[in-house]
Amino acid sequence: MRDISRAARRPWAAPAAMVTAAAAVLACTAFTGAGAAPVRRPPTWCRPGETLTARAMPQKIKIAECDLRGRTVRGADGLTAVVPSDGTSLVAHALRTDGAAELRIEVDDRAGEITIGTQGGRTPEGRPRQFRAPANACRDGAYRPEPSKWPKGTAVQWGYYAGAAGLPRGPVTSGVANMTGARTDCTGSGRFTPAPGVTARYAGESNRPPNVTGAAACGTRDRVNTFGWLAMPEAEAPILAATCAWFRGPTTVETDMAIQARGKRWWTGGTCPAGSYSAEAVATHEAGHVFGLAHVGGAEHTGLTMTPFLASCDDGPATLGKGDHDGLIALYGGR
Numbered sequence: 001m002r003d004i005s006r007a008a009r010r011p012w013a014a015p016a017a018m019v020t021a022a023a024a025v026l027a028c029t030a031f032t033g034a035g036a037a038p039v040r041r042p043p044t045w046c047r048p049g050e051t052l053t054a055r056a057m058p059q060k061i062k063i064a065e066c067d068l069r070g071r072t073v074r075g076a077d078g079l080t081a082v083v084p085s086d087g088t089s090l091v092a093h094a095l096r097t098d099g100a101a102e103l104r105i106e107v108d109d110r111a112g113e114i115t116i117g118t119q120g121g122r123t124p125e126g127r128p129r130q131f132r133a134p135a136n137a138c139r140d141g142a143y144r145p146e147p148s149k150w151p152k153g154t155a156v157q158w159g160y161y162a163g164a165a166g167l168p169r170g171p172v173t174s175g176v177a178n179m180t181g182a183r184t185d186c187t188g189s190g191r192f193t194p195a196p197g198v199t200a201r202y203a204g205e206s207n208r209p210p211n212v213t214g215a216a217a218c219g220t221r222d223r224v225n226t227f228g229w230l231a232m233p234e235a236e237a238p239i240l241a242a243t244c245a246w247f248r249g250p251t252t253v254e255t256d257m258a259i260q261a262r263g264k265r266w267w268t269g270g271t272c273p274a275g276s277y278s279a280e281a282v283a284t285h286e287a288g289h290v291f292g293l294a295h296v297g298g299a300e301h302t303g304l305t306m307t308p309f310l311a312s313c314d315d316g317p318a319t320l321g322k323g324d325h326d327g328l329i330a331l332y333g334g335r
Contacts, residue, residue, distance in 0.1 A: 042066050051080065054103065054118045063112045068105075072217070075103030076120030078236050081218035081244070083107065083114065088246040088253060091146055092218045093289050094120075095282060096238040100295050100308030104147065137303030137316075138186035142296050143327030144306070148247030149292035152332050155199045156255075156290070159206030161228030165261040167279070169205075171268055172227050172259070175283025176200045178318055179291055179305075182328065185319045192325040194334030198291055211244060212258040218244035221254050227283075227290075230258035240264065240310065241282050243289040255290045259283065272313035281310060281317040288324065292331045296323060 042048075045057050046066035054075045061068060069085035079101040081092040089106040101120030108114070150156055158176070160169050177183070180200050182192035210226040213219050216235035221244075232239065241259045245252055259282055267276040288306050295308040302309055304321040 054116050057116070059115060059117065061114045061116070063109075063114060068114050069107065073103070073105065073116060075101060075116075075118030077101040079103045079118070079120065079217070079242075080215065081105060082220055084221065084246060086221070088221065088248050089147070090218060091148075091245050091247070091289075091294075093243045093286075093295070094216055095240045095242075095285060095308070095310065096236075097240060097277075097310070097312075098238045102295065106147065133300070134302045135300050137321030137323075138184075140301060140303060140321055140323050141326050142298075142301050142304065142323040143330070144294040144296050145327060145331060146245065146252075146289070146292045146294050148245065148250050148252045149331045150198055150252050152197045155201045156225060157201045157203045158225040158227050158255075159203045159208075161206050161209050161226050161230065163209070163229040163231060163261045165229055165231065167229045167261060167266065168268055169228075171266075171279035172229075172257075172283045173202065174280050175285075175318070176227070176287045176290070178280070178284040178320065179287040179324075179328070182325050183319055184321070184325065186322065192320060192322075194329070196291075196325075196328035197332035197335045198328075199335075210256040210258040211254075212242050212256055216242040216258070216260070218242070218256075221246045221256075223254055225255050225290075227257040227286075228259070229261040231262040232258065232260055233262055235260065237263065240277060241286050243286045245289060252292065257283070257286045257290060259286070267313060267315075272315075275312050277310065277312055278315040278318060281315045284318045284320075285310070291328065293324065293327050 051072045051074050054073055068083040071083050072080055074080045079094045081090055081103050083105050084090055092103040094101045104117045106115040182195045184192050206226050209230050211219050211222050214232050214234045216232045216239045239260055243257045245255045265276040266279045268279050285305055293306050296304055296306045301307055305317040305324045
């Protein structure tokens with residue numbers, strides 16, 4: 001007579017593989033009470049109360065699995081930002097003496113997803129030393145748009161924050177005007193034509209600082225555009241400036257620009273002291289972010305305002321190259 005296995009004689013006994021699989025499911029599931037639906041634990045990288053690292057998490061995150069809204073995320077080269085919780089998205093930029101960093105956080109409440117992208121690259125001080133020679137800025141048409149822009153015809157209202165360092169407003173005002181007025185040294189008139197279909201309106205001094213933290217991070221937006229000088233004592237040493245732009249869909253709704261007022265030597269007129277940085281060049285570059293231009297990387301594009309590299313005593317980015325102007329016209333058309 002054929003021997004019948006123990007499992008066959010006991011039909012209620014599950015095979016070992018099934019028992020192991022069931023145990024694994026239970027191990028990853030928490031129960032809220034008798035009869036309650038199981039609640040999945042967040043991923044291991046989604047630790048509560050901690051700053052999260054963009055490169056340690058997926059590019060797309062389901063809000064149901066890890067709700068990042070209101071949490072701080074760290075991107076490339078230490079650039080951080082608070083994930084918006086008011087339905088907006090965010091792009092953060094940091095200009096450094098050794099390059100630049102970018103952090104994009106797009107929040108889609110309808111789809112229940114948050115998308116995070118970051119990039120950055122450090123090089124020796126100043127512009128990169130590579131084999132490819134820079135193109136002539138007056139013929140270099142390269143540009144890269146941000147994920148959002150102001151509505152065409154907008155006069156972006158901004159306030160100036162002087163901070164406590166006693167640094168002048170002139171370079172900041174000039175930087176904004178250089179971008180909206182398409183200032184260049186490529187033409188005899190000193191301007192590209194047409195000017196882009198966006199302008200700026202100075203609203204006076206503000207007693208509120210730019211919405212940037214002492215660590216050069218983008219905080220929670222306050223619905224006011226503020227540009228100026230800010231002491232950022234917790235920022236990494238190479239930081240020159242930071243700009244944050246919040247947007248809904250394709251439309252920018254707020255921007256803040258902060259130029260480092262602590263630990264940097266600034267050139268604001270006359271002969272450039274060795275080791276100083278052109279405040280107007282930095283402000284013009286940051287104004288490019290304000291109006292929707294992203295960095296254009298590569299050694300061949302270092303003649304453009306939106307290059308991510310700036311050497312000391314280099315005021316070249318204070319005047320736009322062809323690609324900077326082409327990018328503004330692509331975004332806004334002519335005025």
